Amino acid sequence: MKLFFASDIHGSVIATEKMLAAFEESGASHLVLLGDLLNHGPRNALPEGYDPMGVVALLNPLASRILAVRGNCDSDVDQMLFEFPMMADYHTVLLESGRRLFLTHGHLYNKDKHPALNEGDILVCGHTHIAVAEYRESFYCFNPGSVAIPRNDQETSYGILDRDVLKVISFEGHLIKQLSFS
Numbered sequence: 218m219k220l221f222f223a224s225d226i227h228g229s230v231i232a233t234e235k236m237l238a239a240f241e242e243s244g245a246s247h248l249v250l251l252g253d254l255l256n257h258g259p260r261n262a263l264p265e266g267y268d269p270m271g272v273v274a275l276l277n278p279l280a281s282r283i284l285a286v287r288g289n290c291d292s293d294v295d296q297m298l299f300e301f302p303m304m305a306d307y308h309t310v311l312l313e314s315g316r317r318l319f320l321t322h323g324h325l326y327n328k329d330k331h332p333a334l335n336e337g338d339i340l341v342c343g344h345t346h347i348a349v350a351e352y353r354e355s356f357y358c359f360n361p362g363s364v365a366i367p368r369n370d371q372e373t374s375y376g377i378l379d380r381d382v383l384k385v386i387s388f389e390g391h392l393i394k395q396l397s398f399s
Contacts, residue, residue, distance in 0.1 A: 223251065225343050229264035230267075232264065236375060254272065255295050289344070321342045336356070341376075343360060343361065350394035374387045
């Protein structure tokens with residue numbers, strides 16, 4: 218199974234178009250959206266191409282291929298626009314290997330505050346807008362960065378899970394982080 222991870226779109230139709238082009242090119246079966254889809258929030262600058270309704274129009278046709286969680290900038294009003302559920306605080310996915318993906322935005326659960334994870338499980342979150350791929354104590358922590366508003370001088374980016382390898386890739390094609398858990 219190949220999965221594509223994206224976080225923190227914050228209403229940017231330009232970032233969404235880039236993300237969807239990379240998603241289609243990746244050959245991933247599903248698009249995992251890690252929250253903060255439409256709104257930029259009071260602490261973020263207005264992203265380039267801010268057009269929440271344009272983002273909705275681009276994402277809804279892919280509803281059957283999207284798994285999404287709620288970010289701290291997402292609201293019940295946003296859910297009314299989408300044709301896929303996006304208000305859960307987390308999802309878990311069991312991989313063929315027996316590892317569990319714990320998918321969340323990062324504002325409620327994160328690398329420091331999380332539910333019990335088994336040895337080798339993978340915590341996947343966004344929220345910080347900073348790419349991470351690391352092993353912590355007994356589990357893996359993965360953050361694909363932000364598709365619209367990166368921080369710490371990072372590039373806009375997305376994540377890929379392909380078999381036993383997690384990658385963070387910039388939209389310019391640069392490999393930012395890679396982690397193998399085979």
